[in-house]
Amino acid sequence: MKATGTLIASIWLVAAMGGDPTGDPDYKHPLIKGVGGIAVVPDAAEPPQADAKALLDITSGKKSGKVLKGLDRAALIANQHAHHEVGLKDGMKMAIVLHGPATKAALTDKAYIARSSSYAKQSGSVKGNPNLKLLKRLDELGVEIYVCAQAMAHRGIATDEIAPPVQVAGSAATVNINKQLAGYAYLPFH
Numbered sequence: 001m002k003a004t005g006t007l008i009a010s011i012w013l014v015a016a017m018g019g020d021p022t023g024d025p026d027y028k029h030p031l032i033k034g035v036g037g038i039a040v041v042p043d044a045a046e047p048p049q050a051d052a053k054a055l056l057d058i059t060s061g062k063k064s065g066k067v068l069k070g071l072d073r074a075a076l077i078a079n080q081h082a083h084h085e086v087g088l089k090d091g092m093k094m095a096i097v098l099h100g101p102a103t104k105a106a107l108t109d110k111a112y113i114a115r116s117s118s119y120a121k122q123s124g125s126v127k128g129n130p131n132l133k134l135l136k137r138l139d140e141l142g143v144e145i146y147v148c149a150q151a152m153a154h155r156g157i158a159t160d161e162i163a164p165p166v167q168v169a170g171s172a173a174t175v176n177i178n179k180q181l182a183g184y185a186y187l188p189f190h
Contacts, residue, residue: 031082031089032137035067036075038083050086053093055184057176061101066130068105070189071096074138077187088141095179096138099148099172102189103155105131106147111161132163139165148172 027037054077058070065072074096081087088094098106104115109128116126135145146169147162159168169175180186 028083029079031079031087031141032075032134035065035072035134036077036079038076038079040083048081048084048086048092051091051093052081052086053179053182053184054095054187055176055179056094056096056187056189057172058096058098058102058105058189059100060190061104067134068102068131070098070102071105071131071134071138073187073189074143075134078138078141078143088143093142093184094138095144095146095175095184097146097148097169097172097175098166099151103147103151103157105129105135106145106162106166107157108161108163111157111163129163135163136165146172146175148175 021039021041025037025039028040029035029037056070056074056077058068060068060070062069074094078088078092078094081092082089086092104112107115107129109132112129113121113126120126139145145166147166148171149159149168150171151157152159152162152168162168176186
């Protein structure tokens with residue numbers, strides 16, 4: 001009987017809160033506004049822990065809205081940890097390495113436009129790199145952001161086409177190895 005009472009109380013609490021936080025989410029952006037929205041789930045199993053270290057290995061060129069999906073996930077992780085007060089301002093560390101099709105996200109506005117399709121350029125639908133604002137915000141928060149020089153070479157991208165704050169690494173492989181040796185959890189976004 002006690003379990004039934006707990007279930008009824010839980011249903012009442014969910015209804016009072018405005019619905020199921022995962023079925024009818026009200027996305028929150030406690031640290032990075034406009035991207036990486038989180039559904040706040042009270043008493044969720046495995047909440048973010050203090051002093052976490054995350055390495056996001058982003059190779060996919062797929063987008064979430066206007067930004068690279070892997071960068072949106074970086075914002076989500078940052079927002080989730082910030083909500084639990086164990087985020088980037090509280091000791092969490094994050095590194096991102098871009099390679100493969102994701103390399104384009106590291107380009108300056110000028111280089112991004114130049115490497116867009118002729119149709120996109122003629123229609124005026126590409127006005128610059130839509131990822132730069134988020135990359136700059138992540139950098140302000142202390143996230144290390146790298147692009148793979150090997151991926152750049154394979155795509156004919158020169159170093160001066162890479163936008164600050166992105167750093168050119170010798171290879172994505174070395175970033176992955178070095179960060180994992182330093183205790184970073186490896187999160188692939190392919």
